[in-house]
Amino acid sequence: xxxxxxAKLVHNLVKNPESxxxxxxxxxxxxxxxxxxxxxxxxxxxxxxxxxxxTLGTLPLGFWA
Amino acid sequence: xKLQLDQIITAEIDKILTRSQISTEMIDMINSSLNADSETGxxxxxxxxxxxxxxxxxxxxxxxLPGAIAMELSALAIDIFDDIxxxxxxxxxxxxxxxxxxxxxxxxxxxLSSEAVSTLSNDRDGRIYREISQxxxxxxxxxxxxxxxxxxxxxxxxxxxxxxxxxxxxxSGSLTACACKIGATLGGGSESLVLQLEEFGTFLxxxxxxxxxxxxxxxxxxxxxxxxxxxxxxxxYLLNILKGNTAEQFKKLTxxxxxxxxxxxxxxDYLKKLVIDEGVVHYCRVMYELYREKSMKIIQAITxxxxxxxxxxxxxxxxx
Numbered sequence: 001x002x003x004x005x006x007a008k009l010v011h012n013l014v015k016n017p018e019s020x021x022x023x024x025x026x027x028x029x030x031x032x033x034x035x036x037x038x039x040x041x042x043x044x045x046x047x048x049x050x051x052x053x054x055t056l057g058t059l060p061l062g063f064w065a
Numbered sequence: 066x067k068l069q070l071d072q073i074i075t076a077e078i079d080k081i082l083t084r085s086q087i088s089t090e091m092i093d094m095i096n097s098s099l100n101a102d103s104e105t106g107x108x109x110x111x112x113x114x115x116x117x118x119x120x121x122x123x124x125x126x127x128x129x130l131p132g133a134i135a136m137e138l139s140a141l142a143i144d145i146f147d148d149i150x151x152x153x154x155x156x157x158x159x160x161x162x163x164x165x166x167x168x169x170x171x172x173x174x175x176x177l178s179s180e181a182v183s184t185l186s187n188d189r190d191g192r193i194y195r196e197i198s199q200x201x202x203x204x205x206x207x208x209x210x211x212x213x214x215x216x217x218x219x220x221x222x223x224x225x226x227x228x229x230x231x232x233x234x235x236x237s238g239s240l241t242a243c244a245c246k247i248g249a250t251l252g253g254g255s256e257s258l259v260l261q262l263e264e265f266g267t268f269l270x271x272x273x274x275x276x277x278x279x280x281x282x283x284x285x286x287x288x289x290x291x292x293x294x295x296x297x298x299x300x301x302y303l304l305n306i307l308k309g310n311t312a313e314q315f316k317k318l319t320x321x322x323x324x325x326x327x328x329x330x331x332x333x334d335y336l337k338k339l340v341i342d343e344g345v346v347h348y349c350r351v352m353y354e355l356y357r358e359k360s361m362k363i364i365q366a367i368t369x370x371x372x373x374x375x376x377x378x379x380x381x382x383x384x385x
Contacts, residue, residue, distance in 0.1 A: 001355065003226035004305070010351055011306045014344030036355060043350045 005031030006040070013044060070116065070126070071108045077134050081180050087173065094170050095177075097158045098141060109133075111140040111244055114269075117380065118248025118262050121373045129251040132197050135181040136244045139201060142174035143208055143240065150212060153289050175205070196250055204243035211236035218296045229301040233274045234267055241270035261367050268360040269381070272353055274298075279349040283340065285333055292328050294319060298352070299345045306343065315339065357381060 009032065013019060032040075078099070082092050100108050107113075112133035119129035145159045145167055154160055159167040182201060185194040211232055218224055218232065245266030249259040278297035281288040290297050296304075300319075307315050318336060321328045340346060364377045 003230055003352075006351060006355075007226055007302055007306055007348055010348045011344050014342075014347055035358070039354045039358065040351050043347060043354060046350075047347060 001036065002031040006036060009040060013040070017044075067113070070113070073127075073130065074109050074112050074134060074137070077130060077181075078138075081134070081177055085177060085180060091170070091173055094158070094162065094166070095174065098145070098170065098174075099137070101158050102144060102154070109137050111240075112137040114241065114244040114266075114380075115248040115251075117376050118245045118266075119252035120248075121367075121369055121377050122249050122252030122254040122258060122262070124370075124373060125252075129248050131181050131184045132247040132251050133244075135178040135197070135201060136247055138174045138178035138181060139205065140240055140244075142171040142178065143205075145171040145174070146209075147212065150216060151289070151293070151295070153287070156287075193251065197247055200243055200246050200250065204239050207235050207239040211239070215296070219294045221296075224296045224301050224304065226301055226305055229296060229298060230271070232296075233271050233298075237274040238267035238270035241273065242266035245269075258367060258369070261363055265360055265363040265377075268356045268363070272356045272360065275349055275353045275356070279346070279353075282345070283333075283337055285328075291318075291336065292321060298349055299340065302345055302348050303339060303343060307339075311339070311343070 082095065103110065115133035115136045116126040116129050119132075120126040148154045148157060148160055149164060149167055149171075159170060162170075178201065179198070182194065182197050185197055188194055214232055215236060218228070242263045243266070246259055246263040249262040254262065275298055278290075279299060281290055282297060282299040285291070289295075291300065294300075303315055304319075314335070318328070318332055321332070360381045361378070364374050364381065367374070
């Protein structure tokens with residue numbers, strides 16, 4: 001897992017949401033595997049559905065509070 | 066079942082405290098500190114994580130009770146040392162007593178943890194006792210070294226994301242890994258199964274730290290992470306991702322260490338804006354999900370009956 005590549009991609013997608021569309025069509029990203037890309041896309045979809053990033057800014061406490 | 070286990074854990078801790086002949090004042094401090102930081106009302110989370118791993122491996126949990134109690138006492142001691150180092154969580158019992166008392170409380174708890182393990186010394190050849198003692202001392206060494214490293218990081222201007230994850234693995238991951246490893250060992254797990262559950266624990270600890278880092282980042286009243294230059298994940302992400310003028314503005318904010326007056330509403334609002342505009346929430350959630358998936362993969366891969374995996378799967382899933 002490349003922490004730096006993931007951070008760069010996430011930042012890029014936040015700044016240019018449209019670029020998510022091209023990734024959905026299979027454009028590969030340097031240093032990232034398919035699974036990592038799927039998770040990134042899922043998180044961005046959740047944020048889009050929520051419409052409020054800050055509500056997603058609190059992760060659930062669960063058992064490990 | 067959990068309530069019954071909580072009662073057993075409480076009774077066993079009472080026995081250790083009585084046997085150790087410590088003062089009523091120390092006993093009161095220990096009793097008021099146990100579970101004091103539980104935000105969900107769940108009791109003895111470290112003991113339960115240990116017991117859960119034992120049950121996953123062997124089908125029964127009680128055999129891990131001495132290790133579970135040792136884990137609970139050690140984790141509390143480490144929490145106290147951590148809060149003294151960070152000078153935060155002022156509302157917790159150990160932060161409301163003089164620091165000298167809090168330090169002695171933490172030292173006493175760490176030794177009581179060893180006392181709890183010593184009840185295992187009656188096993189046939191003392192092998193289990195030695196193994197658990199070693200797992201516990203290894204965790205203390207790793208964790209205290211990481212705590213010290215973290216304090217050094219606070220004074221450094223640049224930290225990479227890789228350095229952050231390595232530190233978190235050693236600081237938070239070593240604690241959860243220790244609980245899982247103790248449980249799996251006392252459950253009689255094979256060497257490879259113990260290692261798999263240890264890795265599972267490491268990932269669980271990293272998830273927990275990511276969540277705490279994100280949840281606390283904008284909690285300016287309770288936590289002093291940002292003004293103290295604590296290298297939390299949102300901080301390290303912004304430090305590494307921002308460029309140009311925004312990076313300069315962020316750097317200015319980070320240079321207000323120890324001067325809370327300067328870090329007023331305007332600065333707090335600007336930091337909140339950075340969190341939203343620069344993808345801090347997205348990034349932390351992505352990393353949380355990636356480690357959650359790694360944890361889940363381990364549980365799915367271990368060779369124990371599916372029924373015994375259920376609690377572990379729930380543990381990972383409930384953090385969705």
